[in-house]
Amino acid sequence: MILDLDIGNTLSKWRLKDAESSEIRSRGAVWTREEWRPGADIPDLDVVEAVRISSVARAAVLDETVTLLRRQVRHVFVAHSQPEALGVVNGYEEPGRLGVDRWMGALAGYQLAGGCCAVDCGSAITIDFVLPGGVHLGGFIIPGLRLMKESLKLGTRNVAIDPESEADALLEPGRRTVDAVNHGIYMAAVSAINRIYSEVCDQQGISLPMLLTGGDARVVSRGVQVPHAVWPDMVYGGLEASFPLTFAERAGKMSGAPRVPEPVSLEKIRAGLAFSMLL
Numbered sequence: 644m645i646l647d648l649d650i651g652n653t654l655s656k657w658r659l660k661d662a663e664s665s666e667i668r669s670r671g672a673v674w675t676r677e678e679w680r681p682g683a684d685i686p687d688l689d690v691v692e693a694v695r696i697s698s699v700a701r702a703a704v705l706d707e708t709v710t711l712l713r714r715q716v717r718h719v720f721v722a723h724s725q726p727e728a729l730g731v732v733n734g735y736e737e738p739g740r741l742g743v744d745r746w747m748g749a750l751a752g753y754q755l756a757g758g759c760c761a762v763d764c765g766s767a768i769t770i771d772f773v774l775p776g777g778v779h780l781g782g783f784i785i786p787g788l789r790l791m792k793e794s795l796k797l798g799t800r801n802v803a804i805d806p807e808s809e810a811d812a813l814l815e816p817g818r819r820t821v822d823a824v825n826h827g828i829y830m831a832a833v834s835a836i837n838r839i840y841s842e843v844c845d846q847q848g849i850s851l852p853m854l855l856t857g858g859d860a861r862v863v864s865r866g867v868q869v870p871h872a873v874w875p876d877m878v879y880g881g882l883e884a885s886f887p888l889t890f891a892e893r894a895g896k897m898s899g900a901p902r903v904p905e906p907v908s909l910e911k912i913r914a915g916l917a918f919s920m921l922l
């Protein structure tokens with residue numbers, strides 16, 4: 644069994660993948676700031692022969708996790724942002740400083756779709772661009788939905804946006820604090836994603852497929868007008884591509900990869916931008 648770990652600022656997500664059948668056998672998540680303790684929702688390490696890790700948490704969290712895992716698991720692979728990998732050239736001036744989850748997303752997106760816009764809606768929302776040919780342009784970072792909400796300190800943090808809400812309902816002006824805040828942060832996030840995508844495609848003269856991941860991907864997806872696919876396992880896809888262990892992975896297959904969305908024409912993107920400028 645292969646254990647894939649995606650340690651974010653809020654949640655540490657894991658999945659167990661059967662190395663023979665490529666099936667995902669189980670999944671879970673624990674709060675990143677809490678210790679891994681028996682009885683918590685953690686995988687059974689007895690069945691694990693290899694671990695692959697992407698972590699953006701404090702160095703101490705990664706160190707502790709690796710120390711704990713090395714005691715029981717033979718192969719432990721830790722991903723790092725590199726200047727270049729798998730045909731993608733990291734756009735950061737200091738490539739090692741790009742969050743490794745973003746790097747994993749860029750690698751997975753490129754392997755799946757070629758040029759792409761990879762959006763990760765977690766504690767932060769990150770929007771990264773890779774051109775066909777593999778040039779990573781860099782990206783954008785904004786606070787995620789929960790951070791935006793908490794920063795207002797209006798006591799609304801425990802009332803999350805209902806993931807089933809229609810985007811139209813979230814467009815309405817709120818008539819109580821919790822709705823005003825939820826609708827506001829939602830609009831801030833989806834407008835930024837729509838606009839940033841259009842601006843960069845316009846600048847680069849190319850229309851790119853968009854891929855969405857992270858804890859808030861489903862709800863954000865409802866408000867993103869750009870054609871896109873939700874890929875919950877995108878960071879894991881980067882781990883599979885970086886450390887291929889199975890036959891399928893060596894052949895470039897990533898578990899749970901969606902169909903590549905067909906982007907709209909550049910003309911349409913530019914017309915949309917021109918229209919929004921007129922208003």
Ligand SMILES: Nc1ncnc2c1ncn2[C@@H]1O[C@H](COP(=O)(O)OP(=O)(O)O)[C@@H](O)[C@H]1O
Nearest residue numbers: 651652653654764765766767788789857858859
């Ligand atoms: N059950 C949940 N528990 C915690 N956060 C959730 C849950 N469902 C959705 N979220 C949202 O997902 C975000 C965490 O997403 P995730 O992609 O795991 O973030 P990170 O990678 O930064 O840890 C939270 O900030 C919150 O807005």
Ligand SMILES: CC(C)(COP(=O)(O)O)[C@@H](O)C(=O)NCCC(=O)O
Nearest residue numbers: 651652699740741742744765766767
């Ligand atoms: C931007 C991030 C905080 C996003 O982390 P997440 O929301 O997935 O927990 C993370 O990718 C990070 O710490 N990046 C380092 C800074 C950078 O990418 O420029």
Ligand SMILES: [K+]
Nearest residue numbers: 763765767769
């Ligand atoms: K993120």
